[in-house]
Structure formats: structure tokens, C-alpha cells
Amino acid sequence: MTWVNTVIQGILLGGLYALFAAGLSLVFGVMRVVNLAHGDLSVLAAFLSLLLVEHAGMAPLLTLVIVVPVMFAVGYVLQAGIINFALRTELAPLLATFGLAIVLQNVLQEAFSADSRGLDAGSLETSSIRIGDHIGIGWFPLLTFVTSVLVLLALHLLLTRTQLGRALRATSDDQRTALLIGIDNRRIYSLAMGISLATVAIAGVFLAIRTTFSPSIGSARLIFGFEAVIIGGLGSLWGTLAGGIVLGVAQAVGAQIDAGWGVLTGHLVFLAVLALRPNGLFPRTATA
Amino acid sequence: MTGLLEVDGLSAHYGDFQALFEVGLTIEEGETVAVIGANGAGKSTLLASIAGLLRPSAGDVRFEGRSVADLGANHRARQGISLVPEGRRIFPSLSVTENLLVGAYTKRPGPWNVQRVLELFPFLAERAGSRGWMLSGGEQQALAIGRALMANPRLLLLDEVSLGLAPVAVKRLYEALPSIMAEGTTLVLVEQDIGQALNVAGKISCLLEGRVALAGRPEDFTREAIVEAYFGMAA
Numbered sequence: 001m002t003w004v005n006t007v008i009q010g011i012l013l014g015g016l017y018a019l020f021a022a023g024l025s026l027v028f029g030v031m032r033v034v035n036l037a038h039g040d041l042s043v044l045a046a047f048l049s050l051l052l053v054e055h056a057g058m059a060p061l062l063t064l065v066i067v068v069p070v071m072f073a074v075g076y077v078l079q080a081g082i083i084n085f086a087l088r089t090e091l092a093p094l095l096a097t098f099g100l101a102i103v104l105q106n107v108l109q110e111a112f113s114a115d116s117r118g119l120d121a122g123s124l125e126t127s128s129i130r131i132g133d134h135i136g137i138g139w140f141p142l143l144t145f146v147t148s149v150l151v152l153l154a155l156h157l158l159l160t161r162t163q164l165g166r167a168l169r170a171t172s173d174d175q176r177t178a179l180l181i182g183i184d185n186r187r188i189y190s191l192a193m194g195i196s197l198a199t200v201a202i203a204g205v206f207l208a209i210r211t212t213f214s215p216s217i218g219s220a221r222l223i224f225g226f227e228a229v230i231i232g233g234l235g236s237l238w239g240t241l242a243g244g245i246v247l248g249v250a251q252a253v254g255a256q257i258d259a260g261w262g263v264l265t266g267h268l269v270f271l272a273v274l275a276l277r278p279n280g281l282f283p284r285t286a287t288a
Numbered sequence: 289m290t291g292l293l294e295v296d297g298l299s300a301h302y303g304d305f306q307a308l309f310e311v312g313l314t315i316e317e318g319e320t321v322a323v324i325g326a327n328g329a330g331k332s333t334l335l336a337s338i339a340g341l342l343r344p345s346a347g348d349v350r351f352e353g354r355s356v357a358d359l360g361a362n363h364r365a366r367q368g369i370s371l372v373p374e375g376r377r378i379f380p381s382l383s384v385t386e387n388l389l390v391g392a393y394t395k396r397p398g399p400w401n402v403q404r405v406l407e408l409f410p411f412l413a414e415r416a417g418s419r420g421w422m423l424s425g426g427e428q429q430a431l432a433i434g435r436a437l438m439a440n441p442r443l444l445l446l447d448e449v450s451l452g453l454a455p456v457a458v459k460r461l462y463e464a465l466p467s468i469m470a471e472g473t474t475l476v477l478v479e480q481d482i483g484q485a486l487n488v489a490g491k492i493s494c495l496l497e498g499r500v501a502l503a504g505r506p507e508d509f510t511r512e513a514i515v516e517a518y519f520g521m522a523a
Contacts, residue, residue: 166390170379177377180339181439182365182394 005135006256007249012137014228014248015145016210018241020203020221021228022152023196029235030172030192033083033093037101038225040108040218041197045071045204047108047215050117060119060209068201075197079190087189101218108215116212125209144206151199152241158195159237168192172235227270233280242281246273290353292317292474293338293443298347300330300337307333309498310347315443315491320465320475322489324482326518329495331478332374335445338476339371340364351443366394370441374448374478376432380421384412387420387431391438398440399471405434408464426457433461437468444468447478462488482518496520 024038035041048070049063058066082100086092121140128138159165171178171188178185207213207221224247232243247266254265273281295313299306308330315321323331336342338349340361349357356364361371379387388402406413409430415423423431429449436444450458458481465488469475479485485492486506494502494517502509502517509517 163389163393166382166386167393169381169386170390173379173381174377176341177373177379179341179361180365180371180373180377181391181435182362183390184362 002134003253003256006252008135008137009141010249010252011245012141012145012248013252014245015148015241016141016203016206016244017224017228017247018232018244019144019148019151019206020200021225021232021240021244022155022237023199023203024225025229025232025235025237025240026155026168026199027192027196028229030168031087031093031189032090033087034097035193035196036094036097036222037104037218038097038196038200039220039222040101040104041071041074042200042204042207042221043108043213043215043218044074044104045197045201046117046119046208046213047112048201049119049205049208050112053119060121060205064202064205067205068198071201072194072198076190076194078197079193080186083193084186084189105215105218112215114214114216116214117208118212119205119208121209140209144210147202147206148241148244151202152237155195155199155237164191224266227266230280231270231273233283236280236282239280239282246281291315292319292352293476294348294350295334295338296348296350298334298337298349299345300333300342301345302333306345307498308337308344311495311498311500313493313500313503315474315476317442317474318469318472319491320469320477320489321491321493322477322479322485323493323495324479324485324514324518325495325501327480328497330498331495332447333498334495335371335447335476335478338443339369339445341371365439365441366396368396368440368442369445370436370439370443371445372429372432372436372447372449374451376425376428378420378423378428378431378435380419382420383417384420384423384431385416387435388438391435392440394439396440400437400440402438405437408437408467409434409460411460424457426453426460429453429457429461430464433464433468437473441473443474443476445476445478448480449477450479450481450484458484482514494518 020042024035027033027035045067048067049060052058052063052066053060083093083096086096124140128136130136159169167183167188171183171185175185228244228247229240231246232239246269250269251262251266255262291314293315295311298308298311300308311334323334325331333342337344340359348355351367351369388405412427412430415427449461462484477485477489492506493500496517
């Protein structure tokens with residue numbers, strides 16, 4: 001039963017990885033840009049939440065009401081003001097987002113110091129549902145997983161049921177033809193980045209409640225996000241959920257075998273998927 | 289009299305290669321014009337320049353009396369210029385219905401909607417839920433035309449409609465054109481198949497190596513004159 005519990009904890013952790021990675025996947029899917037600042041932007045969201053907790057006395061989860069729209073606006077402006085101008089070559093957006101990551105890390109360190117911080121969600125963090133003697137499901141990990149699935153579902157509905165979603169997918173398929181039907185690619189890119197950062201804001205706040213964070217933690221998180229996206233299949237939202245779960249379960253199982261093996265096992269599973277299924281477990285099926 | 293579309297002294301380059309040399313073309317509202325010419329004559333370049341996909345190096349494109357030379361393709365689409373590009377270029381991950389719905393992105397008012405397009409191309413209705421990449425070439429071409437119609441364009445540019453399609457598929461597509469023309473849509477057809485083009489066009493413009501070699505009503509020219517303008521030599 002210990003192993004069952006381990007797998008359950010891995011699945012719940014995987015939901016959080018998927019939530020973190022969903023925005024990465026969306027941005028790559030729409031504009032073929034890998035946002036190297038994605039992890040650092042999740043940290044920015046955590047610090048915004050921390051400010052609201054410390055200065056406005058808000059509960060950490062309640063700060064999402066402000067942090068999510070603010071991060072959407074940050075994403076929109078960032079894309080419209082910087083990244084859209086770097087889209088002419090493949091390398092330029094990588095350099096632009098890498099530079100942004102460095103700037104963010106340094107600004108956050110200057111503003112908040114290098115100390116680790118955390119968000120305190122009270123008893124929600126420690127209370128759990130007990131199933132028998134060996135299985136315990138924490139309320140907070142469960143809430144995180146349910147939130148992840150709901151956010152992914154909302155993104156799925158946005159992409160499949162709305163004109164904006166169809167425009168995002170059309171732009172992803174063929175940017176030149178999208179122009180011909182009146183789609184303003186640059187506005188679509190800005191909206192995609194806004195949505196991406198709105199989702200990473202949720203992930204950033206949940207991660208900040210689950211574990212400590214500091215200005216320099218973003219790049220380490222980015223690796224987990226990449227791994228979830230690539231395991232699941234680039235550009236596939238539900239694949240990203242599957243990728244996150246595979247990564248989470250691998251880490252949990254590795255940690256169960258030996259406390260130091262958790263992260264390493266995740267990396268090994270990622271490498272195995274990359275070697276055996278380079279397009280991921282659930283690649284997009286449409287081909288031009 | 290001002291035409292719906294006026295192309296004046298249009299030159300276009302691909303790098304150092306000049307594809308169009310001071311091309312002129314005037315199209316009145318409701319006309320159907322065929323731009324014909326051999327491979328490499330500059331027909332598709334002309335349409336790309338009108339649609340805004342290619343910035344001309346000289347000359348002007350005026351639509352409804354106003355210059356659109358500085359506008360990008362998306363802005364021209366909003367003004368009512370729709371291009372069905374060579375090779376169809378439908379969105380492969382979107383279903384037939386989704387391809388049509390996204391075609392109405394500009395929300396231009398007009399007679400065309402999903403139901404009207406599916407009435408025009410009934411065989412698409414049977415594939416409404418299929419992804420674009422699953423369709424045959426003829427179905428994709430019909431979908432590309434339908435997607436352009438969803439924008440309710442005043443000027444519809446059709447680039448090589450018949451290219452690579454079976455004769456039966458070409459026949460089905462050309463049978464639909466009169467219904468489009470009946471709605472008052474102005475059509476510009478680029479075709480290598482002169483016979484197909486002359487069947488529907490009220491006016492032709494023949495390009496030869498990037499220059500207009502012949503322009504006017506088809507009945508004003510002998511077959512020999514058209515062939516000479518097409519190939520640059522007498523038959």
C-alpha cells in the first residue's frame with residue numbers, strides 16, 4: 001500500500017507540474033517560442049502574492065484574484081513590447097527571454113534579497129484525508145491537482161469553443177495564412193503570452209505554498225516544466241498533463257526508493273521518453 | 289470612373305529578382321477577371337501583392353479609391369480583400385467547421401455563413417467534423433474558398449484553383465463560381481488553364497515575364513493573339 005500512496009502523491013505533484021508547464025506549451029504551440037523566463041515569471045508571481053499577503057493581509061490563495069490578471073497584463077505587455085520585436089529569427093526570442101530571466105532574477109534579488117520565502121496557507125497545508133493506514137491524500141495537493149485539471153479544461157474549452165481559441169490554433173498551424181483571414185498575429189501572440197503568464201501565476205502561487213521559493217529558483221523549475229511538456233508532446237495540453245503526471249510519479253517513486261533519487265529519476269524517465277518517443281507520449285496528430 | 293481595385297505601376301522583387309515590372313490593372317465592382325500566363329509570369333506575385341503578403345518595391349494598390357499599399361495582409365482582409373492562396377493552405381489541425389468559423393474572424397457583414405458555404409459545397413457538410421489535413425485536394429480547395437467567403441469579401445482572389453486537382457474536382461469548383469459571382473463578389477482568378485478561366489471571366493489580363501502583355505475582354509482577341517501573349521511567341 002505504501003507504493004500506491006507513493007503513486008498517488010506523484011500524480012498529485014504531476015498536476016502541479018502540468019499547471020506550471022501548460023503556459024510553456026501554449027506559447028510554444030502558438031508562436032514556436034521557448035520562453036526561458038517562464039520559471040522566473042512564476043517566481044515573480046509568487047513574490048507579488050507575498051507582497052499582498054504581507055502588506056494587504058490577504059490569504060495566499062485569495063491573492064490569485066489580483067496576481068492572475070496582473071500577470072496576464074505583464075505577459076501581454078512583455079510580448080507586445082519586447083518579444084514581438086525579436087521574432088524575425090529563431091535565436092532572437094531565446095536570447096530575449098534568457099535576458100529577461102537574468103533581469104528578473106537580479107531585480108527580485110535586489111528587491112527581496114536572496115533569502116528563501118514561503119506562503120503560509122495555514123491548516124490547508126497539513127490537513128489530509130486518510131484512507132486506511134497507508135494512504136493519505138493532502139487537501140492542498142488535492143486542491144492543486146483539481147485546480148490544474150480545471151485550468152487545463154478551461155484552456156481546452158478556450159482553444160476549441162471560442163473564436164479566439166480557433167485564431168490561436170490557426171496561427172499555430174500557419175501564421176501567413178492566418179494573416180489572410182484578418183488575424184493580427186502580433187495581437188494573438190500577446191494574448192497567448194498573457195494567458196500563459198496567467199496560468200503560470202496560479203502555478204507560482206501554489207508552488208510557493210507547497211515549498212519555499214527564492215529569486216534564483218526559476219531556472220530549476222523551468223527544467224521540470226520543459227520535461228513535462230516534452231514527455232507529454234510539444235503543443236498538446238492534455239499531453240502536458242500526462243507528462244506532468246509521468247514526471248511527478250517518477251520523482252515520487254524515485255524518492256520512495258531513496259530520498260536522494262527523486263529528481264534524478266524524473267530526469268532519467270525524461271531522457272528515456274526522449275530516446276524512445278522523441279515527439280512525446282501524446283504529440284499533436286495534425287500534420288501539414 | 290474609379291474601379292474597386294486599381295493596381296498602378298506595380299513592381300515587386302524577391303531579393304534581387306524582379307518578378308513584376310510596372311503592372312497596371314483596374315477591376316470594376318462585380319467583374320470577374322482572369323489573370324493568365326505561363327509558369328513564372330508573375331501571376332501569384334501579383335495576387336500576393338494585392339492581398340498584402342508581399343510589399344511592392346514600387347507602384348500603388350488602391351482599393352475602393354484608397355491606397356492600401358502600406359497595409360498588411362490582415363488589415364486588407366478587414367477591408368474586404370480575401371486571397372485563396374496557391375496550395376489551399378487550410379488549417380490542418382482545425383476541423384472543416386472550425387476552418388470556416390475562423391474564416392469569419394473579421395466579422396464582416398454579408399451573405400456568407402457556414403450554412404451558405406455548406407450549401408455551396410454540399411460534400412463538405414459530410415466532412416464537417418473532419419480535420420483539415422484529412423480532406424482530399426478538391427475538398428481542401430473547396431474549404432479554402434469557403435473559408436475566404438466567410439469573410440464576406442468584396443474582392444476574392446483565387447490563386448491556381450485547379451492546380452493539382454482531378455478534372456472532376458475542378459469541374460465541381462468551377463460550377464460553384466457563378467453562385468459566388470451572383471452575390472456581387474468581384475473575382476480575380478489566376479489560372480494556367482486558359483480554357484477554364486475564359487469560361488467564367490469577363491476580362492483577362494495576360495502576364496508575360498512580369499509585364500502585362502495583353503488585357504481586355506476575351507472576345508476582343510483572337511486565339512492566336514492570346515497564345516502569343518501567353519508564350520511570348522506566335523503559335
